[in-house]
Amino acid sequence: MTEPVLEARGVTKHYGHVLALDSADFSALPGEVVALIGDNGAGKSTLVKTLVGAIRPDSGEILVDGAPVQLSSPVDARRHGIEAVYQDLALAPDLDSAANLYLGREIYLVPFLHVLNRRAMRERAVTAFAGLGIQLPDVRSPVGTLSGGQRQSVAVARAVIFASRIIFMDEPTAALGVVQRGRVLDTIRRVRDRGVSVVLVSHNMPEVLAVADRVEVLRMGRRVATYSAAQTSVDELVGAMTGALELSNGAGRREAP
Amino acid sequence: MTDGEVRQEDAQPQDPQSQDPRAEDAGTPPASGSSAAPAPPSAPRAGRLPADLVGLGRRTLAASETWTLLALVILVVFFTVKAPGKFFTLTDFSLMGQDAAWLLVMAVGETFVILTAGIDLSVGSVLVLAGVVADLFCLHHGGAGAGWGTIAIGSLLGLGTGLGWGAMQGFLVAKAKVQPLIVTLAGFYAAGEGVSYLITNGADLRTVPNRLVNTIGLGSVVGIPWLIVISFAIAIVGGLVLAYTRFGRYTYAIGSNPEAARRAGIPVDRHLIKIYALAGLLAGVGGILSLASFDSTTIAGHSFDNLEVITAVVLGGASLFGGRGTMLGTVIGLAISTVLVEGLVIIGENIYWQQVAIGAVLVAAVYLDQLRRRQRGGSRARWAGLQLRRFGGPRPDSGRAAGGHIAQEE
Numbered sequence: 001m002t003e004p005v006l007e008a009r010g011v012t013k014h015y016g017h018v019l020a021l022d023s024a025d026f027s028a029l030p031g032e033v034v035a036l037i038g039d040n041g042a043g044k045s046t047l048v049k050t051l052v053g054a055i056r057p058d059s060g061e062i063l064v065d066g067a068p069v070q071l072s073s074p075v076d077a078r079r080h081g082i083e084a085v086y087q088d089l090a091l092a093p094d095l096d097s098a099a100n101l102y103l104g105r106e107i108y109l110v111p112f113l114h115v116l117n118r119r120a121m122r123e124r125a126v127t128a129f130a131g132l133g134i135q136l137p138d139v140r141s142p143v144g145t146l147s148g149g150q151r152q153s154v155a156v157a158r159a160v161i162f163a164s165r166i167i168f169m170d171e172p173t174a175a176l177g178v179v180q181r182g183r184v185l186d187t188i189r190r191v192r193d194r195g196v197s198v199v200l201v202s203h204n205m206p207e208v209l210a211v212a213d214r215v216e217v218l219r220m221g222r223r224v225a226t227y228s229a230a231q232t233s234v235d236e237l238v239g240a241m242t243g244a245l246e247l248s249n250g251a252g253r254r255e256a257p
Numbered sequence: 258m259t260d261g262e263v264r265q266e267d268a269q270p271q272d273p274q275s276q277d278p279r280a281e282d283a284g285t286p287p288a289s290g291s292s293a294a295p296a297p298p299s300a301p302r303a304g305r306l307p308a309d310l311v312g313l314g315r316r317t318l319a320a321s322e323t324w325t326l327l328a329l330v331i332l333v334v335f336f337t338v339k340a341p342g343k344f345f346t347l348t349d350f351s352l353m354g355q356d357a358a359w360l361l362v363m364a365v366g367e368t369f370v371i372l373t374a375g376i377d378l379s380v381g382s383v384l385v386l387a388g389v390v391a392d393l394f395c396l397h398h399g400g401a402g403a404g405w406g407t408i409a410i411g412s413l414l415g416l417g418t419g420l421g422w423g424a425m426q427g428f429l430v431a432k433a434k435v436q437p438l439i440v441t442l443a444g445f446y447a448a449g450e451g452v453s454y455l456i457t458n459g460a461d462l463r464t465v466p467n468r469l470v471n472t473i474g475l476g477s478v479v480g481i482p483w484l485i486v487i488s489f490a491i492a493i494v495g496g497l498v499l500a501y502t503r504f505g506r507y508t509y510a511i512g513s514n515p516e517a518a519r520r521a522g523i524p525v526d527r528h529l530i531k532i533y534a535l536a537g538l539l540a541g542v543g544g545i546l547s548l549a550s551f552d553s554t555t556i557a558g559h560s561f562d563n564l565e566v567i568t569a570v571v572l573g574g575a576s577l578f579g580g581r582g583t584m585l586g587t588v589i590g591l592a593i594s595t596v597l598v599e600g601l602v603i604i605g606e607n608i609y610w611q612q613v614a615i616g617a618v619l620v621a622a623v624y625l626d627q628l629r630r631r632q633r634g635g636s637r638a639r640w641a642g643l644q645l646r647r648f649g650g651p652r653p654d655s656g657r658a659a660g661g662h663i664a665q666e667e
Binding site: 073074075078086088089090091092093094095099103104105106108113114115116118 | 501502503504506509510512513514516517518520521522523579580581
């Protein structure tokens with residue numbers, strides 16, 4: 001059996017008296033798109049935050065390629081090839097898209113003086129956008145002047161060019177129109193085809209089924225089921241999310257985690 | 258003129274966004290001349306030259322520096338016509354440059370601070386304090402006859418004082434999260450009215466080493482006054498650092514979206530401390546220049562420096578909300594207020610109009626900043642909306658969205 005690129009085992013996180021994650025498990029295999037779904041408050045965001053190093057779990061293990069790691073910051077996670085596209089995109093609106101792409105990972109002309117190689121960054125940005133099929137009017141335009149979809153593209157491209165293992169995308173299509181949604185889903189497939197795993201956090205079930213290879217369902221801070229996307233349905237997923245399924249026919253077609 | 262106006266109106270709806278100076282063209286070094294600077298990277302590819310030229314032209318028209326430069330030219334023309342033979346002279350420009358030398362040095366630091374959406378009100382007081390510390394050392398080691406060694410040590414002590422004071426303010430802003438306005442207002446009173454008066458008992462130190470005064474204060478190098486050489490050298494280095502180095506880029510990023518900067522792995526707090534320390538250090542440099550120029554510590558003479566410096570930076574196109582502005586703009590902004598004040602004196606207006614003029618210009622500059630922001634209102638508002646939906650934050654619409662899709666499927 002293939003080793004997961006990223007795995008969480010028995011991760012628990014309390015916020016005061018609230019138990020956000022109750023010994024939750026999660027795994028992403030190499031080169032697959034995993035959808036992480038669950039109702040509001042199921043613990044999706046907390047789980048994602050622990051996996052990208054934004055928060056530290058109270059207990060439990062995180063493994064990269066089967067080896068336990070400590071992710072104490074997003075920078076730490078990035079060193080392991082783990083990138084995230086945040087829902088708010090986390091871009092600097094006054095900087096252009098090339099500058100945003102390389103923010104915190106600048107390329108230098110004179111490394112000793114930290115003089116930037118703006119041309120190299122711009123050219124690589126153009127190449128990266130082209131490789132992802134993303135069209136931007138001008139990589140020199142401040143990101144704040146771009147449309148919502150274009151900004152999304154910049155944030156996605158940033159994750160893609162640096163991720164070597166896995167990319168987390170939190171509701172990447174929530175703020176987009178129909179055409180742009182399609183583009184983001186295409187991008188996700190393209191990333192997967194390059195061998196980088198994608199974790200898609202989404203509420204949109206048809207979208208999840210359209211793009212994901214596998215679906216992991218969280219409920220009340222635990223993983224309650226995992227499905228192969230090809231063999232499940234929206235009804236089944238919703239049932240697992242809400243707990244209705246377990247009431248009627250138990251674990252159903254739940255795969256062994 | 259009509260032609261120009263039409264072009265201006267054309268340029269704006271086409272491309273309202275590039276009104277804002279982007280980080281790219283940001284601190285075009287003041288001395289290298291504004292017109293040619295952005296071109297070199299694209300120049301070799303001859304095939305794309307026309308498009309590049311058009312883009313360059315549009316960017317030049319849309320850059321706020323173009324318009325502040327125009328305002329400066331209009332002012333110069335106005336005063337030249339009003340006072341023929343008196344205003345537009347090399348002597349007069351040299352005098353203005355010397356008068357504004359320490360303001361320019363402090364404006365360089367203030368530009369960095371304002372780009373992070375901060376403010377430093379303490380600059381004039383730190384200037385005084387640094388001058389007092391430097392002169393006090395010289396006073397005890399030779400006084401007016403002190404040698405260069407003493408002057409150097411005294412100056413370093415003054416610069417160190419500025420650096421330390423700035424770093425302390427930066428620490429309070431970045432780590433203690435006290436608003437920059439409050440921290441530096443307190444610093445303004447503590448350094449200026451407080452510590453400087455305590456050290457001197459309220460009386461100016463009027464014994465400044467002659468060598469310092471005669472060289473830095475009054476002397477020239479290849480015909481250019483030292484004050485101008487030093488202040489412009491600092492402005493050029495500051496502009497290069499801002500436009501071409503990681504330090505500058507982080508400054509823009511932090512002013513633009515501190516949370517994004519943090520998530521990109523930028524040490525935001527440490528960078529802020531460095532920036533306030535830099536502003537303090539440059540105020541210290543201003544202190545030495547002022548000491549050399551006035552042959553006195555001029556304790557009471559710098560209370561309005563902060564307003565003048567902030568006016569210059571904002572007039573130069575920097576946004577008080579951070580993220581936008583250039584060093585070239587700051588230099589032009591300072592030139593505008595300097596020319597305005599000097600011109601009023603030369604055409605014989607009452608000297609107290611200066612203060613009124615500076616105040617009016619400051620308000621006008623901030624108003625322009627607001628206008629520019631409103632022009633981008635649409636995109637800014639969308640940003641604000643996106644900011645609300647933080648990773649894992651409240652998502653008012655997500656439940657509804659999911660419900661909708663479920664309903665659709667059923």
